[in-house]
Amino acid sequence: MKDNAMQYTNSFGFQWLKHARTQLDSYVGKPISRDRLFSVTGWPPCLTGQRILEAGSGAGRFTEILLSTGAQIWSFDSSESVEANRANNGHHTNLHLFRADIFNIPRDAGLFDKVLCLGVLQHTPDPKRAFMELTKFVKPGGQIVIDVYKKTIFSRLQWKYFLRPFTRWIPTRVLYGMVCVAVPVLLPLAIATYKIFGSLGTRLFPIASYPTLSLPYKIHKQWSILDTFDMYSPRYDNPQTRRAVRKWFKEAGLKEVEVRYGPNGIVGRGISSP
Numbered sequence: 001m002k003d004n005a006m007q008y009t010n011s012f013g014f015q016w017l018k019h020a021r022t023q024l025d026s027y028v029g030k031p032i033s034r035d036r037l038f039s040v041t042g043w044p045p046c047l048t049g050q051r052i053l054e055a056g057s058g059a060g061r062f063t064e065i066l067l068s069t070g071a072q073i074w075s076f077d078s079s080e081s082v083e084a085n086r087a088n089n090g091h092h093t094n095l096h097l098f099r100a101d102i103f104n105i106p107r108d109a110g111l112f113d114k115v116l117c118l119g120v121l122q123h124t125p126d127p128k129r130a131f132m133e134l135t136k137f138v139k140p141g142g143q144i145v146i147d148v149y150k151k152t153i154f155s156r157l158q159w160k161y162f163l164r165p166f167t168r169w170i171p172t173r174v175l176y177g178m179v180c181v182a183v184p185v186l187l188p189l190a191i192a193t194y195k196i197f198g199s200l201g202t203r204l205f206p207i208a209s210y211p212t213l214s215l216p217y218k219i220h221k222q223w224s225i226l227d228t229f230d231m232y233s234p235r236y237d238n239p240q241t242r243r244a245v246r247k248w249f250k251e252a253g254l255k256e257v258e259v260r261y262g263p264n265g266i267v268g269r270g271i272s273s274p
Contacts, residue, residue, distance in 0.1 A: 008125065011233035013079030014172050016059040019226040020084035023061040028219055033061045040118065040267050041145045047071040050113040053137050055102055056120030060085035066116070067092045074107065076100045102130045109136045115144040119264060122149040123234045128248055135252045138272040144254070150265040151239035159206035160231040167232035179229045183207055187224050242266055 021027040025034055038045070048070035057063050057075040063085055066073045074096045075085065082099045089095055100106055102117075102124060115138050121127040127148060138144050149155070167175060190209040193201030202209050208227035210220060242259050245268045249257040254270030261267070 008235040009077075009079040009123075011172050011229075011235070012058065012077075012123070013081050014176070015226060015229055015233070016079070016081035016084045018176070019222065020059045020087060022219075022222045022226050023059070024064055024088060025061070026064060028215065030213070030215070032213065034065045036263050037062050037065045037118075040147060040262055040264075041114075041116065042269070043069070043114070045069060047114075051111060052114045052116060053105075053107070053112040053134075055105075055115065055117040055134055057081070057085050057097075058119070060088045062116070062118060063089050063095065067095055070094070071114075072096065074098070074112070076105065078102060103133055105133065105137065107137060110139045112137050112139060113142045114138075115142070117144075117146045119147065121146060122238045122240070122265075123236050124238070125236055127238050127240060128244075131248050132252060135254065135272070140272055140274045142272050143269065144272070145267070145269045147262055147264050147267045148245065149237070149239035150261060151241045151244075155239060155265075158203075158231075160237070163206060164232055164234075164237060168235055172233065175233055176229055179207075179225055179232070183221060183224045183228055187221055191220075240266060 023033065025031055046069060050071040052066055052071045052073050054063060054066060054073060054075040057077050058081045060075070063073060063075045067089060072094050076082070076098045077085065078099065078101045082097060086097055090097065102120070115134050117134055121130050124130040131146060135144055186205045186207050187209055190202050190205040190207060191211050193204060194211040202211065208224050208231060210223055215223065245266050246257065246259045249259065249268055249270045252270070253273055255273055257270040259266065259268045
């Protein structure tokens with residue numbers, strides 16, 4: 001690859017070191033990550049004896065939940081966020097944490113019962129290729145679960161797709177500073193507008209806001225800063241259609257495929273052929 005992973009994931013390393021605990025259930029006090037993980041995967045809460053590969057773990061919001069299942073977790077990220085994950089979850093003996101590029105994973109093929117990749121593929125230069133790389137690590141009869149931003153007419157009307165052509169070139173620290181100034185001003189307005197107009201009201205503002213999660217305002221502001229920066233900073237943002245994702249699974253030869261809309265866009269699940 002000509003595009004070095006250490007370059008296109010720099011903003012993620014920055015944001016997760018800044019917000020190492022912001023989205024952890026143990027910090028928030030709500031099972032937000034837990035509910036998303038199990039609703040997307042359909043997995044049981046006990047997976048003792050299984051091996052799971054988690055691709056692109058960030059600060060470890062899903063790593064924390066996976067570790068609670070009793071499975072052996074191999075978790076990696078290509079950015080410095082592995083250090084945040086290590087600080088959050090490194091005390092668990094069933095965690096095997098390493099830093100790697102999704103296009104060059106230093107593990108044996110066919111090793112894992114389950115492969116999980118949430119919130120990552122759209123931020124790679126080639127989401128399909130990244131997916132295909134991950135399928136190599138699912139053992140026969142094992143399962144892969146991914147999600148990716150959805151590509152629809154409505155989703156393309158988000159603020160980020162109008163502003164990212166400009167914001168992604170702003171130096172990381174400068175952009176983060178701009179977000180830290182904007183969010184405290186706009187978030188109260190977004191919350192107030194939501195009470196009047198519902199979800200349509202929150203779309204009027206170019207920031208991330210989560211009034212439906214009933215978060216304490218301090219935590220809500222942290223989430224808003226983190227996810228607003230996450231909206232505008234990535235070098236790549238490649239949403240996909242359900243048709244395209246289904247084609248990925250078909251070309252990979254996966255069975256029992258399910259592709260549907262989910263909490264973060266499109267969810268895909270499939271079983272590796274025995």
